[in-house]
Amino acid sequence: MPPKLIRLAPHEAENEFELSLRQAFAVVEPQLRPPFPLTIPSPEEYSQLNSAILYGVLTEPHLAKVHIKHLHAVVTDGYGLFVSLLVKIVNELYVKLFYSVKSQLIWVTKEMIDVLAVGFDGLLCCLLRQIVGGDFSDVNLWLCFELVNVFLGKWDCLLEEEPLVLSSALYTFLRLLADHCRFSSNEKLDPLKQLEIEFCVKMLREQFHLCLKVGRDLVRLLQDLVHVPVFRAIWKDLALNPNEFKTPGFTDLSQLYHLRTSSRYFLLGITPEMENQLRFLLTHVKLGRQKRYQVWFTKKFLFGPERETLIVDIVRFICCGHHPSNEVLQSEVIPRWAVIGWLLKCCRKKYVEANVKLALFFDWLFFEESLDNIMNIEPAFLLMVCSIPQYIDVTHTLLDFLFLLVDNYDMDRSDIIVRGVTSAFGALVQKGVIHSLNVLTSCEALSPYLKERLGKLVLASKAGDPKKLQSAHLFSLPLLTPPAERQPTKTGEDGLRTRSADASVSISDDLATPCSLPVITAETIKSLVQNLGESIRNSSKLGLETLDALLLSFVKLECQKPGSASIRPEALSSKISKEFELNGYKLFAPLENLPDAPDHDDEIGSATAFIIRTIIFSQHESMQKMLLFWLKNGFPVGARILSYASRLAYEADMVKSLMVDNDLVKINGSGMELLISHADGYYAFLNEINGDSFGSIVSTFVTNKEFVAKLVDSAFAAYRCFLAYTKTILDGEADTSLSKLLLSDLISCYTWGKKRQKFLLGSIFCHLTDLLVSEEYIIKFIVSRLNHADLVDIRLEIGLKKYSLFGENIEAISHLIMNSLHWDCIEQHKFWDLVRSEIAVSKIQVEKIILEFFCSHDLDANVDAIAVGGLLSLCNCCAPTLELVGAIMLLPNNVFQDFSAAALAAWFISNSSMLFDSLAKFSEKFDNKNEDSVFYNSTGIMINRSAILWLLNHFNFKFFLSLQQSIHFWSLLYIKIAKQHQMRAALVDDALPSILDEETLVIQMHAATFVL
Structure with missing residues (x-):
């Protein structure tokens, strides 16, 4: 009887699967020895033969290669049946297999990878699942060692054929390293740890796009290894420098947070x-x-x-x-x-x-x-x-x-x-x-x-529908309380916080909790609705107080008992707008139609302002439905909210200038009326009291930088939430992206006068960056509306890095440049002024933008002239680094044939030392025959003609480089020129310098000129 695969205790019965394999081997064994029969087996015979061969491979190590050759000869299904039998052995029998059988199992797995057997990736995953976390037995560590060797040894094959299995291995070995690295004193683990670290680092550094397949649990696993220096460096890059991973589209750690981990990875544990x-x-x-x-x-x-x-x-x-x-x-x-x-x-x-x-x-x-x-x-x-x-x-x-x-x-x-x-x-x-x-x-x-x-x-x-875009501002905004009520906390003996007897003004992270809100009923809403019109007619102040109470009560009721209000949001919107219009006030009126007088500020102390504030503080779905009603009826709701938030940001920025002197007396007359009113309204919203009585207290709080920043963030979060809700409702219609909706509001704001423009752009680019950066429609709108004074202001703010118009995505910037070619001349010139201002103070790789532009299409002297001029100006304001100089030297010859020479000439005046250093390094780079060189491509190196002519005619290298460097540079340059013009090899050989002296250098320069 053939040897067994598994070890059984005396009380255990035979395993049916193992028995079937053993019986198949016993029946077919005479056919498993050379010479093999030449007959074609039937399906039943084929199944039995696969079982027998597998059993022979696992139990007869000395004949394993013979059995595998036999399998190669008879296989007709891509090894699918054979691999499925292996998977079943791993899943059902692995724990009981004899050690020699386990060793053969690893060997045959490698063979299946070599022949690219159908399902070998599943087999590898099954083996990974047999590694037990927290198990430091020799058998378990042996399996870890063997499998990590398999993944490293078969790296290229796995990467090409089944790359996803590498992400499964990464999940497993990161998990295991958390255990293995916890015992630094265990010398037995050191070789295994080194291999596991080598594999994981190789994955994370070279194939990060595959690592992203793991999803957010990759973060959890890496955090367990942050105490290991090599993983600490990876974690720092992940959090602070994600571009190091060279993965298109991956720009921030938060993107990993939004990738759900597939359940198949949890089975690996x-x-x-x-x-x-x-x-x-x-x-x-x-x-x-x-x-x-x-x-x-x-x-x-x-x-x-x-x-x-x-x-x-x-x-x-x-x-x-x-x-x-x-x-x-x-x-x-x-x-x-x-x-x-x-x-x-x-x-x-x-x-x-x-x-x-x-x-x-x-x-x-x-x-x-x-x-x-x-x-x-x-x-x-x-x-x-x-x-x-x-x-x-x-x-x-x-x-x-x-x-x-x-x-x-x-x-x-x-x-x-x-x-x-x-x-x-x-x-x-x-x-x-x-x-x-x-x-x-x-x-x-x-x-x-x-x-x-x-x-x-x-x-x-409860502040908004979880299905819609949500904001965390209600959680993070501080609660303001007057001196008589607010008291610092201390910790009592029971560990709970208690109030001290001393009263003081302070800012806390506390917020009013729902249990502190008084119960609101539907009758309360009805009464306020009925009294609204009469209150407005009696006095504007009383009308605003009634409106404020109505909105606050409506929000509370919806939070406590959603859908229990006796009046629908749309009907309430209609009632409010109708009552105010009957008394001569139009909600959300365009600001250009309103009086521009100090005593009439519609963004402060108006019905529109009260509604906008309530939206910012609550963002409840019912309030969003009210806004949507007004929007559908032609009210510029989004534009008014955007204007409000932008002005709030502008006034918040003014707080910084007062912080230097900490002069609170200046606040009330400093042009920060909206900020003070907004903070006052926030306090009133949370504490259910009339905010007008506490203006002096709020004035103290608006000097707190963190508090003011949170107020502004919450305003823009509310506007973003409104855009998301609007987009959801308008889905299916054309141009419903958030950026397009924002552009529509931006256009409206710009028609409302110069007064609003000064704080509009900076604030929205700071707080709505993802909706604006490198957006063609937004950028084109800006350059079409800006006068020269506006342009200078924006360039100054960009130069101070207050915000970014274009971001750091090279592909997006290049796409925007190509689209700008069809703008009118004035718009293009303004566009390039902005591009130059931003890129000059950024770390963007200008050489990539230049190469992308010159190599992506056939240049037209009429269409591309302004863009080429803009790129030349951009080069002039950048330092001549090796990468940038290399790109200029390798530009294709085109209608703008002197571009490279002009760039070199400008650098010769502004930064000659760095230019020559970069040229010397460039000569060494393109002399490197390694295809990994940054200056190598499939067609060889083509040096720009105008760059060469300028180098030959305008200066002598010996004044800036050593004689040997100069001769080396010109020799290499000449060889490349000769090859570029397909000269005879003999001529190239004859041109090489025989003596490293100045005469030879001159000869080489004249020879290169002759070739050109």
Whole structure:
């Protein structure tokens, strides 16, 4: 009887699959020895032969090559059947295989890669799954070592044929390195760690586009390795210098946050046996009867000094890789949250517990309803809710950890984190995971501090529809309180915050929570609507107070009981506009039609201003519907909000000039009326009092830089939210991109007079960068409307790097330059003035722009003249670096034949030393026959004719370079010229210098001139 594949305990029965392979080998064994039969096997015989050959390869190492040759001779399905048998062995038998069989398994896997067998990538993934995290046994480390060698040894083949399997390997080895690097003293691990690091760094540095396939969990894995120097450097580049990865389209770490990790990666963290046991537990075991299964699972998979790190992988799998059916959800089967609660209690080490909590909440931080699955965030939420009141400590711990993540996970991109967590809470309620968050906010057992923090998120989640673009401004804006009410906090003995007896004016991160809002009823809204007209007629001030109360009450009612208001948003909009029009005031009127007098400022103290402020502070969907009603009826709503936000930004910038002297007396008369009014309105909105009485207090707060910045950010966030909501409604119509909608509002603002233009452009380019930078329609509008004074102002601001018009995307800039060729002459000249001003103070690679322009199309003297002039001016204001000089030397000969010479001549005057240094390095570069040279292309090197003539006629190199350098340069240059003109090789050889002296240098220069 042939030898067995697996080791069985005395009480275990034969494995049917292994038995079938062994029996096939016994039957076919006579045919497995040369000479092989020449008959064509039937399908049944072919299946049996594949099984027999596989068994022979695994059990007869000395004949393995013979068996593989036999397989090559008979294979008819691209090795598909053979690989499927291998996959089944790995998934079902690997743990019990004899060591010699495992070794042969790796060998035959390499053979399958070499022949590009069908499904070999799946086989590799199955082998990766057999590596167990936290397992430092020799057998497990051996498998790690063998597989990382496979991926490094077969790198080119895998990269060409199945590149995605490399991303799976990256996920696995990054995960394993977190365990392996934790034990720096273990010499046995050092060779393995070096190989794993080599593979992961090679992936991250050379194939980052494949690494992006992993999604946001790549960030989580890299953070576990930030203590390793090589990964710390990668992390720094990822966070601060993403261009180092040379991946088109990847410009910021936040882009990774928005890439959801596929569930197939979470399977890599657990073995097939673990997966089967977990799915059984979560599909068939009833709640209350799970204890013995949990005990068995713990002894089987988590028993060991370092095995608990596996819990992180298990939690990620349960959250993102196992989504039970509705039938299971409605049954008595143990829910996912209960299993995770048990796993949390299995954590003995604090760092493991923290990583498990991060794994549980990770998708919360970047949640987008359109991208993410709510099932990924459901377990964490239900675990918090269902732990009340019996296990309130679990709720406390999880909520506290979530707030810790919100505050500290990525402070540079905190808006993304806040938006993600806010969206998560909103989606959980909207999808019916729980009817209301009151179960947490109203829980008496919950810490007051946690309820306070939770209240902020609840308020933010109700501030707008989670489906629409959301803003985190409500979460991050500070709450202002008057001196009589606001008191600093201190920590009492019980750990909770208490108020001190001393009163002072301060700014806090607190926000009013929903539980502090008085209950509003539909009758309240009806009464205010009925009284609005009469209030307006009695006095304008009383009318504004009634409007303010109406809007505030409407927002509160919608937050407390969505859809319960007795009047629809559209009807309310109609009623408000009608009542004000009857009394001579038109809502959202174009500012050009309003009196331009100091005592009449429609952006301050008007009905329109009150509505805009309420939108900025709430952004509730019902308020968006009100705006949409006015927009559809011809009101320039977007333009007025944009004008308001821009003016707010302009006045906020003025605060900086007062901060130097800290002179509060100047504020009220300094032209910051809107900023003061807006801050006052914000205070009134949150504290439900008349803000006019506290102007002096608000004046103190507007000198706080951080507070003012948040006010401005929230205004532009509201405008962006309005654009997103409008686009959603208008989808299907032409020109509904956010940039086009913004342009329409921008055009309207520009018709409202010079007074508004001075603060419009700078503010929108600072706060709406992604909608404006390198947008052709926006840039063309700017250059068509700017006079020369405006142009100088913008160039000064660009030079000071206050904002960017073009960004750093070379492709986008080049595309914009090509499109600008069809603009009129004045617009083109203004355009190039702006381009030159920005690129002169940026790190953009000018040489790429120049090469792209000159090589992308056939130049026309009439069409391209202004652009060529602009590029020449751009060259003149840049330093002659090696890359830029090299690009100029290699420009094709075209209608603008003296461009290269003119650029060199300008540098000769402005920076001759650097020019000659770059030319010398350039000569060395193009002498390099290596095809990796930056100056090499498939057609060879073609040196620009005008550049050569200028070099020959205008100066002698010996004054700037050493004699040897000069001769070397001209010799190389002459050889290239000769080759360029297809001269005989003999002539080239004869031209080489025989003596390194000045006479030879002169000869070479004359010879080169003769060739030209």
